[in-house]
Amino acid sequence: MQPTERAVLRLVVVGHVDHGKSTLIGRLFHDLQLLPEGKLEAIRAMCERRGMPFEWAFLMDALQAERDQGITIDTAQTWLRAKDRDYVVIDAPGHREFLKNMVTGAASAEAALLLIDAQEGVRDQTRRHGYLLKLLGIEQVLVLVNKLDAIGYRHERVAAIEAEFRGYAASIGLPLAGFLPISAREGDNIASRSAQTLWYEGPTLVEALAKLRPMARAVDLPLRLPIQDVYKFDERRIFAGRIESGILRVGDTLVFSPSNKSARVASIEAWACDVPPVEGRAGQSVGLTFAEPIFVERGEVASHEAEPPVETDVFRARLFWLGRNPLRRGGRYKLKLNHQAVPVSVQAIERVIDTTDLSDQASEQVERNAVAEVVLRADSMLALDPHGRLTRTGRFVLVDGYDIAGGGIISMQGYADQRHLMVRRATNLTRVEHEVSLAARELRNGHRGGVLWLTGLSASGKSTLAVAVERRLFNLSYHAYVLDGDNIRGGLCADLGFSPEERAENIRRVGEVAALMSRAGTLVLTAFISPYRSDRDRARKAAGERFHEVYVKADLATCEARDPKGLYKRARAGQIRDFTGVSAPYEPPERPELTIDTGSLTIEQSVQRIVDHVQRHFAEGAAFAGG
């Protein structure tokens, strides 16, 4: 006989402290006649021992400290058998102090019950929990206005609370599945309709629960299989992992990111399985063997070639912080994203969001239990997805010390997918060795070749300085040449626009050309905003030790006041999208070889400093180490 399997829905109960979460769960068990034998008597005895009236909360609040203090400390789960399916009911603490436990409980839920005390109305934790439900990706929220008995079942009061909370939910994009007036203590509109709320025409809680949908597995979305481990227990080399989205079949060619290796699936391995599977679907923990020998480690993400994940070492995130110590700008943490574990630094804290009124402010740190938008930079390349595209490969946690201290969802807005910058498509390449050495070229030129990479905001003075320095160096008998943004875009990069990916490609080409010219013995001056650290680091890698980064520094206000091409004005008017400094990020160099503050130096002083730097590092016989 095949066992009968019942469907199960995971349901979390959230809301402000003392708004009746635990009481509601007790009431549901009672009304559905599901309380275990002896439980009611046991709870009664516990209450009498403490000299207090009967308390439903003791059903879930199992810890002595919880019962003694009358407060839920940690999340708990229990099982509820309804007519057509079972529910895992997750009780979440409402006290701000225990937000980490609320997140622990709510993160695995498919739907939420959010309770609001009809007397107290919408409170801080009502909003904070609503906001976190949205961040955690809970797509069905039933709002329960509780304790109607305490307000004399007045419709106007319920309507006012509903209007207020619906407004908040709409502003954060939290989907509401219904709004129910109830009394958990008295049992109104729980299992049966209340005679006290004739003005209410909607379903009872039990009816509304039956309408909630189970979360669909992401089988229709692009394939993502993060590699969890590689086993060699016997003659098979098995790559194990859980399919987070999509479907894979035997014979499929998979590409691994970020290594960009690929291999064909030879088999799907399974134990205690009469017929070997030929297909794996989202949600399954699988083991694969490949037709070709391939070296891939834990952390890589397998996908189909047509729809691979983003590759990047920098991204934006909206995160909630649960750590004992605040999250600091510049702070170092361990990022865990699927099975990738990489050190990251907090490059920027763009805004800290107040979940009560949705106002935001700039800050150097994010306190415990706060929500913020940040930019994180990883020490190595990551494979990930924007959360809006794929949920399960678009979120991460941060570890501070030994503990998970925060979680976040990923946005790539303003940042480029660096995948195509990494891939070398041709494989059968053999380098040709020159017969003229670089040393010979430099001896004839009388100076070393190199790249002076000028970076800074628009109107910071890059082009002005580059051409002036070129003139001065020419007069000093240097072979010097300026590569300038607008000139390059007329030819070498005429096919590129201004999206983050195209900007990255633009800089990649300039970096490669500059590197080639420097190896020909020329001193190249480049004048590009080049706002992203990742792009500049790639250009540095291409040119090697001859690369000197020159930070042409001027603050945004100064540049905006200069605005020779009128670009800032147009950007502020919304006529130019993704404009650096206004609507797209500028990431200043961390350790430039030279910084020129054009806000305080004259043009002549600035030119002189750069020329001095060149004489010091690139003239014949100059020390070669950058500095």
Added chain:
Amino acid sequence: MRHLDELESLSIYIFREAFNRIDRLAMLWSLGKDSNVMVWLARKAFFGHVPFPVMHIDTGRKFAEMYAFRERYAREWGLTLLLGECPPVEEIDETLPPAARSAARKTAGLKAMIEKHDLQGVFAGIRRDEQATRAKERYFSPRGQGGAWQFKDQPPEFWDQFNTDFAPGTHLRIHPLLHWTELDIWRYTQRERIPTVPLYFAKDGKRYRSLGDRDITFAIVSEARTIEAVIAELEATLTPERAGRAMDHEAEDAFERLRADGYM
């Protein structure tokens, strides 16, 4: 995906995560229905292998059928079996109620094994639906010095990212069955045809629903002689699973005290 497949997939994920992240693992095998499912899931996770030792903390007071089961399946399943002994009850905290004090021998036996083998992670087949303090557990539950459970301040755990970093001198309890219910265990045992100790099936109108030491575990009245009958019985009952385990009922906080001190 079907419900049992979902449960299975998450358990396999937990096993694989622990095996990759944690050195020196061992799995508790109490010979009961839950830990047999746990061994089965480990073999699924590792394609027929159990790549860490299996540990039976033997109080010396188990039923004869359980010892027979242990000898047979340790061999048939190719398990590396570690046996841990428990100290006599006289050495256990005398402020505990009698049955809890007897059960605490197992905690002492487990702690000795953790120390002896310098274990960093121990798999335990506990479930949230068994007992209210277990309902508050994490999948990866860090234990402080002396194995204590800091239940008032547990680390967050979400999005299947587990706490795999911990201070020297502490260890992890890993709970691959935390999200299963008693009924899930039986339905899965039926589906996968997993062997079980015969004491779970009725003989002379009685059967054991939960197996512990002979002196502190009691049989229930039942006519369920087959696994199908056990499932039908459980679908209808409102009696809690551990009603026959004396240690749970001696005092309101007896189980919490046991667990805080390192009981499973």
